[in-house]
Amino acid sequence: MAERIRVLHPITRLIVGGAQENTLLTAQLLDPAVWEVEVVSGTQTGSEGSLIESARERGVALILEPSLVREVNPIQDLRALIRLARLMRRGKYTVVHTHSSKAGIVGRWAAKLAGVPVIVHTVHGWGHHDHQHPLVRAYYIWLERLTLPITDKLIVVSPLNIEKGLADGIGRPEDYVVIRSGIELDRFGYSQVLRDETRASWGIPCDAPLVGTVTRLSPQKGPLDFVRAAATIAQAVPESWFMIVGDGPLRAEVEALAAQQGIAGRLVLTGLRHDVPDLMAAMDIFALSSLWEGLPRVLPQAMASGLPIVATAIDGSAEAIEEGVHGFLTPPGDPQALAQAAVRLLRDPELARRMGDAGRARAAEFDVRTMVAQIDGLYRLLLAKKNKDSG
Numbered sequence: 001m002a003e004r005i006r007v008l009h010p011i012t013r014l015i016v017g018g019a020q021e022n023t024l025l026t027a028q029l030l031d032p033a034v035w036e037v038e039v040v041s042g043t044q045t046g047s048e049g050s051l052i053e054s055a056r057e058r059g060v061a062l063i064l065e066p067s068l069v070r071e072v073n074p075i076q077d078l079r080a081l082i083r084l085a086r087l088m089r090r091g092k093y094t095v096v097h098t099h100s101s102k103a104g105i106v107g108r109w110a111a112k113l114a115g116v117p118v119i120v121h122t123v124h125g126w127g128h129h130d131h132q133h134p135l136v137r138a139y140y141i142w143l144e145r146l147t148l149p150i151t152d153k154l155i156v157v158s159p160l161n162i163e164k165g166l167a168d169g170i171g172r173p174e175d176y177v178v179i180r181s182g183i184e185l186d187r188f189g190y191s192q193v194l195r196d197e198t199r200a201s202w203g204i205p206c207d208a209p210l211v212g213t214v215t216r217l218s219p220q221k222g223p224l225d226f227v228r229a230a231a232t233i234a235q236a237v238p239e240s241w242f243m244i245v246g247d248g249p250l251r252a253e254v255e256a257l258a259a260q261q262g263i264a265g266r267l268v269l270t271g272l273r274h275d276v277p278d279l280m281a282a283m284d285i286f287a288l289s290s291l292w293e294g295l296p297r298v299l300p301q302a303m304a305s306g307l308p309i310v311a312t313a314i315d316g317s318a319e320a321i322e323e324g325v326h327g328f329l330t331p332p333g334d335p336q337a338l339a340q341a342a343v344r345l346l347r348d349p350e351l352a353r354r355m356g357d358a359g360r361a362r363a364a365e366f367d368v369r370t371m372v373a374q375i376d377g378l379y380r381l382l383l384a385k386k387n388k389d390s391g
Contacts, residue, residue, distance in 0.1 A: 004036040006092060007379070010084065010107035011099040012070050014041045014062075016049035016246070016272060017216060018297040019124035022181050022371070023099050024051060027060045029372045035379070037061065040087065042068035042103075048216045048248045049272040063087065070102055077106055084110035094118060095379055101127030105143050112150045118382045121147075122155040124181075125294030125315065126164055131219075144170045152382050155375075157181045157295035158316035177378060181295045181316075182371030185363060188304035191281035198282040202243070202268050209240040209346050212283035214276055214298045215290070217248030222289035222312070224250065224257055225335040229289065231261035232339035237346050243268045245279050280305040285345050285352065291332045293317060300366035303359030308352045310341040320366075326359040 007030070011023050027037045038061040045052070055062045065087070067080040088096060088111055096111035097120040098104045104121045111119045128140035148154070148171045155177055156162050162176045191198075196206045204210060211233060215221045223244065230242040242263065244254065251269070258264040273279060280286070286302035288311040295316025302309055303320070309327030311317045312334075321327050328341035345352040 004032075004034060005094045005379075005383070007035050007037045007095040007097060008088060008091060008093045009037065009039045009097050009099060010068070010103040010110075011039065011041050012068060012101070012103040013044050013046075014039075014051040014055060015045055015216075016051060018181060018294070019099050019122075020051050021297060022122070022124065024055050024058060024060055025182065025184070025368050026097075026372055026375055027055075028058050029368065030376060034376075038063060038091070040065050040068070040084070042066065042070070044069055046249065047251065048218065048246070068103060068106065072102075077102075081106050081110050081113070085113040088114035088116055094383070095120065097122065097375075097379075099124060101140070105147055108147050108151055117386050118152050118379065119150060120153050120155060120378070120382070121151055122157070122179075123161050123165070123294065124157060125292060126161065126168075128168070129292045131291060141168045141170065144168075148175060151175070152386075153177055153378060155179050155378070158319045160315045160319060161294060164315070179371055179374045179378070180366055181297045181300070182368030183297055183300050183304065183363075183366050185304055185367050188277045188280065188301050188363075189306060189360060191278045193275070193278045193281070195282050198278050202270070202282075204241050204243070204268065204282070205239075208266075209237055209285075210243060210283050211240060211285045211287055211342055211346075212243035212245065212279065213287050213289070214245040214280070214301070215288065216246050217244070217250040217254055219250065220291055220293075221248075222291045222332070223248070223254050225289040225291075225333065225338065226287060227254055227257045227261060227263070227267070228335035229287065229339040229342065230258075230267060231263050232336060233342050233346070234263050234266070236339070236343045240346065241266045241268070243270065243279065243283065245270045245273055245276060247271045276301070277305065280307060283307055285310060285342055286327075287338060287342060288312060288317065289332075289335065289338060290314060290317070295320060300363050303366075304363035306356040306360045308345050308355035309359065310338055310345065312338070321359075325355065326362060327355050 098107035313329035330337035
């Protein structure tokens with residue numbers, strides 16, 4: 001039997017999030033006869049929830065590295081660089097595949113110092129964005145430009161990520177490859193719990209229109225915009241209810257705004273949940289108010305659940321959702337526009353049904369098995385190129 005190829009996936013934090021889920025699914029589903037895969041993560045979690053125990057339950061080989069933290073800290077980051085380089089050298093990894101901004105920079109330089117043959121990074125959404133101070137944004141762009149030459153390939157989850165990277169002077173088109181975020185299709189659209197039972201368990205009337213979201217309560221995701229949109233929807237459709245699945249540092253602000261807007265009595269905050277497919281099956285419309293993203297995995301999950309979608313027109317969202325076919329796209333930071341789109345669907349059930357059906361038909365494009373097969377193929381291609389160049 002041929003010796004397996006060792007692969008390490010560094011990621012900054014294993015909080016509940018799309019990048020983290022993708023990383024764990026990749027580590028879990030790559031062919032174990034070919035690849036010996038491990039994940040190394042910092043120990044920080046937070047109110048968003050942790051996937052550390054989930055990783056272990058899935059059988060993912062996990063290494064925790066406390067020096068790898070999210071905050072910029074030159075001394076701590078240098079320590080993480082040295083410790084990761086030692087880990088990689090000791091582990092004799094052939095491929096290092098980094099995720100998230102901090103681990104993406106520190107992890108790639110550690111791999112370079114350790115002499116790792118193949119270095120890959122996935123851009124799950126650029127770490128720099130228009131909501132940052134210009135100097136901070138420029139610094140992050142400079143780091144990406146500096147690190148690109150030691151990177152064999154940048155994976156992006158949406159072609160729009162390539163456009164943004166090129167516009168910021170990060171590499172050339174041939175430095176990139178698009179591999180979409182994948183979801184476990186067999187988990188969505190096949191709820192094991194009746195819709196009315198799920199609603200009853202949360203005190204939601206069975207016949208009430210329900211607009212829901214699955215998100216982190218953090219600034220990036222714009223949860224306060226969802227609450228503002230919900231308040232507008234409630235004025236137009238008084239019988240409507242709302243659900244936010246997830247948690248995060250803005251929970252108290254979300255609760256306070258809901259009370260201020262007079263919708264606290266019909267906004268359900270579920271917190272962190274493991275029954276997301278059942279909760280999506282209880283919704284009538286899925287809404288996403290994010291301010292910036294890569295390709296939000298919750299969108300294909302909602303599509304697989306047969307839900308029409310109203311979402312902000314950002315990066316991967318604009319690719320996943322075809323305007324007027326699977327749902328409506330609205331400007332980020334404009335809760336009134338998000339509300340108007342949702343009200344239109346609530347007042348036109350036939351249109352909502354058609355969009356939900358169209359989304360369900362398209363969801364197969366986001367099968368996690370396709371994502372993992374493409375990553376497997378990329379590793380093989382890059383290894384073959386390295387072997388040819390060294391031969």
